[in-house]
Amino acid sequence: MINRRNTLAALLFGALASVLSFQSPASADVVIKHAAGETSIPDSPKRVVVFDLATLDNMNRLKIDNIVGVPEGIKPKYLEQYNDAKYTKVGTLFEPNYETVASLRPDLIIIAGRSAPKFNDLAKIAPTIDLSVNNNHYLADVDRNVTILGQIFNKQKEATDEIDSLNKKLEGSRKLAADKGTGLLVLTTGGKISAFGPGSRFGLLHSGFGVKPANDKLEVGNHGQMISPEFILETNPDWLFVIDRDAAIGREGESAAKLLDNALINKTKAAENKHIVYLDPQNWYLIGGGLSGLHETADQLDDVFSKAK
Template sequence: MARKLSLFLITALFALVLAACGNSDKTEEPESKGSGDEGTEQAEKLTIKHELGETEVDVNPEKVVVFDFGVLDTIDKLGVEVTGVPQANIPSYLSKFEDSKYENVGGLKEPDFEKISEIDPDLIIISGRQADAYEELSKIGPTIYMGVDTKRYMDSFKENTTQLGEIFDKEEAAAAELASVEESINTLSEKVKGTEGTGLIVLANEGNISAYGTGSRFGIIHDVFGVKPADENIEVSTHGQSVSPEYIAEKNPDYLFVIDRGAAVQEGESSAKALIENDIVKKTTAYENDHIIYLDPDYWYLSGGGLVSVSEMVKEIDEGLK
């Protein structure tokens, strides 16, 4: 009897040990996927709603491909590194990204899908120039659209910057930078209120001139900074409204803001000044008062919508309003 009882106790004890081992394996299983902060970061995700859909992304993604230069300058300002960028036509103020340490992921309108696939990115950020490639890029990695909505420029800019702060765990830094930009805009807006006169925005492109007004890609000058438009009926389109020197003379702006596309994409020598400052335009108030302002195309044409580019855009307009 004693032997049977002893055997029973030994068997029961062995079963308890096995059960305890089994429970220990289940507890440790999540740790095999990562421990400490690393494991927490891998598990934490955000759902980003954007113009082209809804995308789940990791917080603090490691391998990031960025196609929008405004987003790139914001990420750089926040102290976050990226893996790949389109290295053709990078704005001069972002020339560090031409270095070979960064992967070249194609052109602004022609992404290199093979190279991007090799990177196996944790996040891809695009804007208008890559919108048509969204579906294909989404097959490679989580892709979000972060173009600026020019009809609500500041709200859109702030939303994008705030989301980038959330994605890269830089909320406080993003908020502080936004506050600084808004303060500079408020200061400029007050200056504009005390400045009489109208403004006209034109793009010089291979011998052609296009005008842009409120709600356009360059409409921040009117919509946010407060410069009164010389023409309130300019057609809103990506490529602007085709105009002539006679049109500029007819509208006779007090300030003429010029963006040189050729200088931005480096297609030969810049010819904007020769195109704009002809005998007809020289009769305008803007020319007579030395108020033709040539804006830096790096900020206005290639990027825009970034913490750095918007800050510099504010400075250029402020300096131009003499």
Template sequence: MISRALLALLTLLASPAFAETIETARGPVELERPERVVVFDIAALDTLDALGIAPVGVTDTLYFPHFDHLKDKAETVGTLFEPNFEAVAALEPDLIVIGGRSATQFDALSAIAPTIDMTIGGDSLIGDARARLTAYGTLFGKDDAAAELAEGLDRAVADAKAAIEGKGNGLVLLTNGPKMSAFGPGSRFGWIHTDLGLPAAVATTYEGSHGEAVSFEFVQKANPDWLVVVDRAAAVQQEGDSARQTLDNPLVHETTAWKEDHLVFLDPSSMYIAGGGVRSITGLLGQITDAFGG
């Protein structure tokens, strides 16, 4: 007959060395602490890299110079949209992290290894970014580092809100060469209004993540006190007119934003590609603070 002490020891040895429940975009997930991680989301990679987590597989384009150190350490496993499933399987990962553009690949990648969707929202971007940071800290045993980064993020949010307060309204525009889209509360860039308190200069409608296609007449009529601008072409490394060239238009010249030189050109890759990564969002908040507080 097995003694209680021996039974307890056998149960302990049979249990996983680590298991923790973390929050994801699809709800809570219980995972063992991973060692071999493949990452298909730049926001996730941004936060994981800030925590000192080195993935074994990443996408073919990393967009930021501070990821250069990964090029010789991690294998390429496809694009943000299309995984190379053979390459992923060959790495034998014990965790795959997806989000945003790669979220549609959840089922296919889950057949290879445990997969978590860490998509970050629009209006809730800062809250989601903080939640993802906490989850990664818990999962990888980096709670202290995550807490330090969270404190920096909280300070940056407070500084940006203080800089914006009482400075008038704003319009968030995405330029793509000669084309423009507007983003208001509820959109992918709506956090600038809802999280930071910048009043919207005009109501906008939108579908999905593309915003409302607008004209120069729309911008003139809205007459924002501030224009907050994201250059998509620059973010995806395409050639074409810059955001400033696009907005250098007689109708835009009539706005308060242009007359007062209240044009805020946010780092395009941080906004468009890595939105919600802790390093990217903290940097963007610093840009906003400098622009509105200057």
């Protein structure tokens, strides 16, 4: 019923958008190629609605503050300012409030990932671009997205500097990881464990940060491959990297540390050598391809690998 109401709202305010004379493609100054195609947008849009936390991170990093609407929900500390009432809450990452979005009269809407399926409905309200990343060329898409933001908001130099800084940082991280052995990344939620390998949504651990996969035949699905403590022992990684999803979204439940304090897991090389690393759950689960999140992850991995024996 809620979805139907939202769809009807999208149609209604799509019509309202044309009545209120939102920027039309014919008078736009910039054509942007993005994950969902091409969109004509006004040069240096002044009223932007953002439905993606990685984009919010990147815009914050580039000091772009043309934002009038953001999704509600948990945000990492470096994005807490967007909880302020000056930024209208426009629904969740999954479900836009179309009426609220239209009332803001945006001249640009940015979506990605969780909000990507709403592209067509949001595009009826205002020019919309999709900055989703592809797991098979994740970092290239991060670079593309930062470049796009620099182009749209006349921050080309800042965007280039940020891309260069990140790539230099990751190059150093890969060198540190090169001789540190194998790693397995798991996500815990609701007392269950899933593993993610190369090519998955968290495959950046391997492709970006240079950790050798302990198992390169894991299912590449959005939710990973369900596994057991026995599987972790059989895989026996040198390092076990953990994302606590429940902690990321503020859900109560058994912590990842408690769940993984298991007799079988404690027999692994990772446990015996104190190489179980709890990754920042918000950076990995909520943010993904954001500059600040990637820098923080690089700092964490550099620290643990530098101290490793």
